Amino acid sequence: STVARSKLRVGLIPGDGIGAEVIPAARRAIEALGSDIPKTEFVDLEAGFELFARSGDALPEETVEALGECDCALFGAVSSPIKKITGYSSPIVALRKKLDLYANVRPVVSVAAKGAEDTKPVDLVVVRENTECLYVKQESQTTSERGKEARAIRLITEYASQRIGKMAFELALGRPRQVFTIIHKSNVLSVTDGLFRESVRSVPRLVENGRYDNVKIEEQIVDSAVYRLFREPQIYDVMVAPNLYGDIISDAAAALVGSLGLVPSINAGDNFVMGEPVHGSAPDIAGQGIANPLASIRSAALMLRHLGYTSGADRLERAVNEVLYEAQVLTPDMGGKSKTQDVLDEVIRRL
Numbered sequence: 446s447t448v449a450r451s452k453l454r455v456g457l458i459p460g461d462g463i464g465a466e467v468i469p470a471a472r473r474a475i476e477a478l479g480s481d482i483p484k485t486e487f488v489d490l491e492a493g494f495e496l497f498a499r500s501g502d503a504l505p506e507e508t509v510e511a512l513g514e515c516d517c518a519l520f521g522a523v524s525s526p527i528k529k530i531t532g533y534s535s536p537i538v539a540l541r542k543k544l545d546l547y548a549n550v551r552p553v554v555s556v557a558a559k560g561a562e563d564t565k566p567v568d569l570v571v572v573r574e575n576t577e578c579l580y581v582k583q584e585s586q587t588t589s590e591r592g593k594e595a596r597a598i599r600l601i602t603e604y605a606s607q608r609i610g611k612m613a614f615e616l617a618l619g620r621p622r623q624v625f626t627i628i629h630k631s632n633v634l635s636v637t638d639g640l641f642r643e644s645v646r647s648v649p650r651l652v653e654n655g656r657y658d659n660v661k662i663e664e665q666i667v668d669s670a671v672y673r674l675f676r677e678p679q680i681y682d683v684m685v686a687p688n689l690y691g692d693i694i695s696d697a698a699a700a701l702v703g704s705l706g707l708v709p710s711i712n713a714g715d716n717f718v719m720g721e722p723v724h725g726s727a728p729d730i731a732g733q734g735i736a737n738p739l740a741s742i743r744s745a746a747l748m749l750r751h752l753g754y755t756s757g758a759d760r761l762e763r764a765v766n767e768v769l770y771e772a773q774v775l776t777p778d779m780g781g782k783s784k785t786q787d788v789l790d791e792v793i794r795r796l
């Protein structure tokens with residue numbers, strides 16, 4: 446969905462911990478793209494647990510309003526307090542709702558270092574529905590003669606399943622293999638997962654003149670999908686899943702490629718896209734200047750790709766992959782000795 450823009454306005458929400466180190470790095474990387482993208486304006490915005498501790502508000506109204514004036518945003522991380530704290534709820538969850546970011550898109554790509562080339566590289570993307578399934582959080586508890594009973598409602602709608610399906614098909618079009626796997630458990634949950642599966646399958650019939658004709662549609666029961674993901678991850682290309690299965694599969698897939706500091710994501714809707722590294726605020730290393738900025742830089746690339754800036758996204762991703770391939774300038778999470786700033790400089794040099 447390329448909309449011609451003369452200017453790109455990017456909201457920056459570093460949030461907590463290493464967010465304050467990796468989001469500025471991603472900003473620098475975007476700035477280094479020059480004429481591959483429109484003139485870019487950055488808007489610094491606040492949210493997070495540290496802000497809540499200071500001000501009593503984790504997601505100020507000004508932040509939400511300012512995002513309404515942006516084309517896209519980069520979000521760092523928020524700490525999740527171990528104990529439930531009165532008045533605090535996760536700003537990222539709230540933002541996904543307010544901006545209707547119904548898809549979580551998480552590519553998992555392996556890049557072997559020079560000399561240790563991987564003959565079967567992993568290159569897949571998990572597309573997770575982000576608004577319904579068990580996450581409608583309608584739980585209840587009752588008591589019967591046998592004791593306590595708890596129930597949770599699992600909501601699946603044709604509408605939400607078709608729109609996530611459409612986003613996944615669009616993503617498949619931009620990929621060389623165009624293999625599309627629907628993840629479900631309709632052998633057991635024939636009504637809910639059956640509707641998900643049927644709705645996603647109906648998407649090609651809803652779009653004009655055979656747009657998705659070359660996409661090879663497959664499907665797999667979620668348990669066997671996880672098994673194959675660990676045995677032969679390279680068979681997968683685009684995986685589309687309802688919320689809970691998508692959550693589990695995307696974390697499992699991230700574990701295939703090593704450091705959390707490498708895995709990017711976007712939260713996307715029809716009117717907004719927000720890049721977000723998969724890692725959290727990493728309080729154990731915050732403030733030391735050693736956080737890996739590559740997940741955030743890759744998130745920026747994904748965000749730009751979603752907006753239609755393919756050449757800018759390609760250049761960013763290529764530069765990151767070169768840094769990984771050369772394996773000379775890496776942060777400690779990847780066994781290196783370099784700082785966040787050194788890795789960023791190396792990415793920019795390769796741009």
Ligand code: ATP
Binds near residue numbers: 523705740
């Ligand atoms: P949160 O509550 O914010 O999720 P966490 O304690 O779970 O915080 P994570 O950010 O999820 O921390 O990270 C888990 C581990 O991975 C930590 O040891 C952290 O240092 C490491 N890690 C995460 N992200 C990075 C990164 N970008 N660079 C280096 N190490 C990282």
Ligand code: MG
Binds near residue numbers: 724725726
């Ligand atoms: Mg965490």
